[in-house]
Amino acid sequence: MAARRTRNGHPVRRARLHWGRMKQLTVVISGFDPYEGVSVNPSLVVPDALANEGVGVDPDNIEDPLHDVAIDVHAVHVPVSFRNGWAKLRDTLEDVQPNIVIATGLKRASRGILLERCAINLKDTTRPDAENVIPGRRVINEDGPAAYWTGLPLRAILNAFAKDNIPATLSSDAGTYVCNALFYQLQEWAAQRGDTMGGFVNLPPVNEQPHPQHGLSLRQQVQAGKDLVRSAARYYLQPTSKDILL
Numbered sequence: 001m002a003a004r005r006t007r008n009g010h011p012v013r014r015a016r017l018h019w020g021r022m023k024q025l026t027v028v029i030s031g032f033d034p035y036e037g038v039s040v041n042p043s044l045v046v047p048d049a050l051a052n053e054g055v056g057v058d059p060d061n062i063e064d065p066l067h068d069v070a071i072d073v074h075a076v077h078v079p080v081s082f083r084n085g086w087a088k089l090r091d092t093l094e095d096v097q098p099n100i101v102i103a104t105g106l107k108r109a110s111r112g113i114l115l116e117r118c119a120i121n122l123k124d125t126t127r128p129d130a131e132n133v134i135p136g137r138r139v140i141n142e143d144g145p146a147a148y149w150t151g152l153p154l155r156a157i158l159n160a161f162a163k164d165n166i167p168a169t170l171s172s173d174a175g176t177y178v179c180n181a182l183f184y185q186l187q188e189w190a191a192q193r194g195d196t197m198g199g200f201v202n203l204p205p206v207n208e209q210p211h212p213q214h215g216l217s218l219r220q221q222v223q224a225g226k227d228l229v230r231s232a233a234r235y236y237l238q239p240t241s242k243d244i245l246l
């Protein structure tokens, strides 16, 4: 590996040779178990790919605030269950103590990535969950606020997606089923801690053929996952209002 040189010609060692001095960020990215008979659920595959491959930070790009940051990604799969989905994610969060949590779900009717703006304090469904529970129409927490905003820098994420040609839209809510309930409880947990950033993103179905209406290839979805984590990590380290867009 060739050493880079500064303007005055001195070689600079790669950031990864300075592990002791590197900043560390820990990220949890969650996905749901197979859902509605979908065989390749991107919300399982994308978190696993990120945990295995990392998120692609270039240690030589000193313009990037992440160049000297080691990002440790943990993937967790949770059941499509009002009770056990959040319980499993919460146990992982208590264990790993992450800085950033990105929960993902699958929206079958979507063309691109849906960046969820807020989690609402409502379950409203007649569809049973994986444990055959039908919650009816109820608040998630009687003492909680009506909604929580996402903690993710949606504007920065949209800009990163645009550079990589990844179709995405902002979405006002993640529905009133398990995805939204998990998102709400995550934001409640993050609000209580104060130093953890949380958010939720719905992924479209996997469609390897270019399609004008439905789905994105797995490669694009994994790229989107990396953009998401990198944008969230930069914002976590250097919060600026230009990165937020709700």
Ligand code: PCA
Binding pocket: 032, 035, 043, 080, 104, 105, 106, 107, 174, 175, 177, 178, 179, 180
């Ligand atoms: N989507 C469902 C739950 C699991 C998933 O991936 C939802 O929209 O609530």
